[in-house]
Every structure is written in structure tokens, then in C-alpha cells.
Amino acid sequence: xxxxxxxxxxxxxxxxxxxxxxxxxxxxxxxxxxxxxxxxxxxxxxxxxxxxxxxxxxxxxxxxxxxxxxxxxxxxxxxxxxxxxxxxxxxxxxxxxxxxxxxxxxxxxxxxxxxxxxxxxxxxxxxxxxxxxxxxxxxxxxxxxxxxxxxxxxxxxxxxxxxxxxxxxxxxxxxxxxxxxxxxxxxxxxxxxxxxxxxxxxxxxxxxxxxxxxxxxxxxxxxxxxxxxxxxxxxxxxxxxxxxxxxxxxxxxxxxxxxxxxxxxxxxxxxxxxxxxxxxxxxxxxxxxxxxxxxxxxxxxxxxxxxxxxxxxxxxxxxxxxxxxxxxxxxxxxxxxxxxxxxxxxxxxxxxxxxxxxxxxxxxxxxxxxxxxxxxxxxxxxxxxxxxxxxxxxxxxxxxxxxxxxxxxxxxxxxxxxxxxxxxxxxxxxxxxxxxxxxxxxxxxxxx
Numbered sequence: 142x143x144x145x146x147x148x149x150x151x152x153x154x155x156x157x158x159x160x161x162x163x164x165x166x167x168x169x170x171x172x173x174x175x176x177x178x179x180x181x182x183x184x185x186x187x188x189x190x191x192x193x194x195x196x197x198x199x200x201x202x203x204x205x206x207x208x209x210x211x212x213x214x215x216x217x218x219x220x221x222x223x224x225x226x227x228x229x230x231x232x233x234x235x236x237x238x239x240x241x242x243x244x245x246x247x248x249x250x251x252x253x254x255x256x257x258x259x260x261x262x263x264x265x266x267x268x269x270x271x272x273x274x275x276x277x278x279x280x281x282x283x284x285x286x287x288x289x290x291x292x293x294x295x296x297x298x299x300x301x302x303x304x305x306x307x308x309x310x311x312x313x314x315x316x317x318x319x320x321x322x323x324x325x326x327x328x329x330x331x332x333x334x335x336x337x338x339x340x341x342x343x344x345x346x347x348x349x350x351x352x353x354x355x356x357x358x359x360x361x362x363x364x365x366x367x368x369x370x371x372x373x374x375x376x377x378x379x380x381x382x383x384x385x386x387x388x389x390x391x392x393x394x395x396x397x398x399x400x401x402x403x404x405x406x407x408x409x410x411x412x413x414x415x416x417x418x419x420x421x422x423x424x425x426x427x428x429x430x431x432x433x434x435x436x437x438x439x440x441x442x443x444x445x446x447x448x449x450x451x452x453x454x455x456x457x458x459x460x461x462x463x464x465x466x467x468x469x470x471x472x473x474x475x476x477x478x479x480x481x482x483x484x485x486x487x488x489x490x491x492x493x494x495x496x497x498x499x500x501x502x503x504x505x506x507x508x509x510x511x512x513x514x515x516x517x518x519x520x521x522x523x524x525x526x527x528x529x530x531x532x533x534x535x536x537x538x539x540x541x542x543x544x545x546x547x548x549x550x551x552x553x554x555x556x557x558x559x560x561x562x563x564x565x566x567x568x569x570x571x572x573x574x575x576x577x578x579x580x581x582x583x584x585x586x587x588x589x
Contacts, residue, residue, distance in 0.1 A: 142264070143180040145197045146171060149204050149211040150186040151524050162188060164296045166303055166374065167203055167230070169286035174253045176260055181290065186211075188295040193218045199263055202244070203230035206503050207527040213243035220245070225268065227259065231316055232523070235505030241270060249273040250320060251306075253283055277322045280306050281329045285336050298368040300340045304328050304388060305375045312441045313507035314469070314500055317376050325380045330387050337395055341369055345396045361423070361573045364398045373401035379413060392420040398574070400424035400465070405445055408453025418460040423571050424493065425457065426465040432482055433474040440472070440508070454490040463493035463570045470547060471499045476537045480546040484553045491563045493575045494582075497550040498528035499543060548589050555582040 146168045165185075172181045184191055200219045204212035209232040216226040229248035233240040237247045246268055248255060254274035262268045280303070307322040308315075346363045364370060371392075378401035379385050392399060403425045407413055417425070431437050432447045457464055468483050480497070487495045502509035502518065503526060512518050512533045520532040529547060531540045538546070553559060560579045564572055 142178070142198045142260075143182070143196065144175065144199045144201060144260075145182050145184060145195065146201045146203075147184045147191060147212075147215060148186060149202060149208045149215055151208045151211045151527075162296050163299060163372070164288070164291050164301055166286045166288075166301050168201075169288050169290060170283060171201065171229075171252050171256055172287040172290055173284040174256050176257060179260060181287070183287075183290040185291065185295065186215075188292075191215065191218075193222065197224055199260075200224055200226045202226060202228040204228070204232050205230065206232045206501075206523050207525075209233075209240075209523045211524075213240075216244045225263070227268075231320055232504065234320060235316065235503070237271060245270070247271050251278050253278050277307070277326060280326055281332050285339065299370045299372050301372050301374055302333070302336065302340075303374050304333055304378070305380065305384070308376045308380070310441065311507075313511070314440055314502065316503055316506050319505060321376075325377075325384075327381060327384045330384075330391055333388065334391055337391070340371075341395045341397055343394050343396075361398060361571055364421075365573065369395070369397040371397050371399035373399060375401060377402055377404065379403045379407050382410075382413065385413070386416060389416040389420040397421050398423045398571075400426065400463075402426045402428075405429060405450060405453045408456040409449075411456075414457065414460045414462065417462055422462050423574055424463040424465050426467070428467050428469075430467070430469045431472055431475070432479075432486070433472065435474040436469075436472040439474075440469075450486070451490050454492065458491070458568065458570055461570060463575055466492050466495040468495065468497045468550075469500045470497055470550075471531060471533075471535045471538075471543045473536045475535065477542050477546060480550040480553075483550055484559075487554050488559055488562050491566070491570075492554075493563065493570055494578050495554050497547055497554070499531055499547050501526045501528045502533060548586075551582070552586045552589060555579055555586050557583065 148165065148168060168183050172183060175181050200216070202212045202216060212228060216228065219226050225245040227246040227248060228240050228244045229252045233247050234249045237249055240247045246259070247270070248259070249271065251274055255272040259268060259272055304327065306326045307324050308317045309323050309325065311318055311323070346367055346369060398421050400423050405427050407425065429450060430440065430442055430445060434447060437443050437445045437447070454464055466487070470479050483495070483497055486492070500508065502512050509518070517533045519534060525532050531543045534540065535543050560576070560583060564575050564579055
């Protein structure tokens, strides 16, 4: 038996194409729980073409909302050739009835629990239309993801690691809690250590260097050359401080550079920041979202305090940790001046990297339900739900102002003068890492 697992890619304009691609873990995890006598192939349409005439007994698709229409078209091609297709992931889990109009079966929620049973049902000719797990997976019980099924030549040399699943917060624009549950489920440190040992060697990359020989690039260059870079994909790597403390101690043993997601509040936890810094943290990805307290309360993220953003950034920088910030626009308290405020904050605080997104009300989220009740959603073309297009009417600006302002913010943040002020002026915060990242987006936005 042979199974094709496919990650669809919606068609992008040339000016929206990224230079660097990151791998992913969802399909490698599904491959890992597939019975060992089944041949599995992963196809990432972002970097390779799909051979629709390839022989297979089953096709499995996963898709976020913007890629769902492309997933449906792929499903149609294989079904016309008599190959059954199943679909999982966030979009199919939120809209299973829609997905079932295009595929033979839908997996709702985490796939690892039900996938082996789906394969057995397929063997016996009794595959069901819908599979839903009875409970959330214990992440420590999962086998290691089959990364070898992703061709390393296609991706930036950065290893991905998952240490927790779930999130207790209920932000109205986010579906993580709905999909993964409302509590953090931590993997055991022993299992994480076992996985890290397959990715990196323990021990130092190089002996400590005296400060006088540390140049603009020297402290990070050996890690890049030896490809000792890690991205922890958890929604909040600092969600459980006791677990986080153990994880940071473990990461120190591998002497690598890593980044992950954390709330802005870590800026006021000196012990945690010291642990991040000592473990090789090169960046934290922080969702600042908005400077409006009204917006933050409405979205369920009232724990963010805009009055303390600048101080939090300084404290994080003081520990040698960069910040990859994200901001959301088109919220009900946003006026056309929001784009200038975001740009000014990024430059004044020397934000290392920052993206501005139009709030995308994904199906199944509270934001979608609210905007639908208010009659403000005017577009149900899922490909437009990409955070660069407006699909609903904002309250305090026009749709055109929202879309143009978002692109203006990207172009200003990633302009050469901005990159110089934020990255190359002292104090330096891992300038090699951030210069490469910023120049990629300068190249991207220059085409807009």
C-alpha cells in the first residue's frame, strides 16, 4: 500500500513569493504513526510539482484556510483517477461538511490518534466519511516525526521542534485552542532530549571568545555554518514556567541558537529572560497585536499592556534576545493612523523584525462568527483569507485604506533606512540573523 501526503500551496503572485522556505511537522507526524508496512511519500507543493498520475492507494491532504480551494482542486484530480482522498487540518476540522463535498473522508482535530484506524478501514474497504479523536493526544506518546521525508535541499537549514500543544487563552482570532485544546500538554523532557539528539550533537560549537574579538557576525556565524539552528513551534514556549525552566536547561546542553513564541510579559520576568539568554535564544516571536486597549480586550488578549511595550522590548534586548513582533490591523478601534504608529514603534524600539497583518477571521473562530452576525464579511473566497487582503468591512477606515496601509507598513518597516536604524545601529542584537531576514522582506516588498 502507498499513501501520498500532500501539503497544497495556493497560487501566489511573484511579488508574494518568499526566498526561504521552512519545513513543517504535521505531515511528518502523520507519516510516523502510519503502519510500517505502508509506503509513505510527502509532497510539498510549495517546492515541487504534484504528479497526478503517480500510483497511490490513498491521498491525504492538509490545508490552512487560504490553501483550502487548492486542496479541493487537488482532491478532484486524484478522485477522477479513482484514488480516495482524505483531508485534515484546521480548515477541514472547522468546516467538515464543506470539505466532504470535495473529499472522501475528513479527519477532525489531531490526526495521530485516528490515522492508524483510518488505514485499517481503508484496507478492509470500510473507510468512514468522518474521523474524530475521542481525546487529545499525549504528545510524549508520539513517535518522532519522519523528517527524512522532507527533502532538506528545499528548505532553510533550520530544525523544527514541538514541545507542547494547546493554549489556555481564547483569543477571538485564533483557532489554536479549539484545535489543540485549552491547556498546555507538555512532552517529557526525556523525549525532547531523545529527539534533539537526532538533530544536534551535544557540547559547545566553539570555545568562548573574549569580547574584544566579537565582531558584527562572529558570535553567530559558527552556529549558522554548523546548522545548529532550532525553531520551537509551540504557540507559547513560556506557558508553563516549571516546564520551560527544564527545557532551557536541556537546550543549554546542545549549545545552539533557537527562537520561539512567547508573550510580551516575559520582558518583566528577569529569571526567565536570563534562562532564555543562557540557552541560546536568538529571538522571541511576540504578538503585540495592537496599541489599543479596547482592541486587545475585545479580542481576548487584555493581558497585553501597550503602555509597557517599549519597556518590555528594552528589557528583552538587554538580555541579548531579539524580537520578532507581529501586529494586527483592521480591528474595530483602528483608524488610518495605525500604520504610522506601528512603523514609529518599530524604529524607535529597534524592533528586530516585524510584520503587520490584516485580521483574518478564519472559519470556526469567534471573530468569524461575530463579523458574520454583524453582516460585515463580504468575501468567502478562502484564498483571500491570507492576512494581506481584507475580507470584511472595518469600522474606522475603508477596505482600500486597510489594504494599502498594510502594504505601506511592510514597505516602510523593511526599507533600507529602517533596516539600518533597527539592525545595524548599536546595540547589535544578532545582526547576522536579522539582517538576512530583513533583506529577504526588503526584496519581497520592493516588488509591491
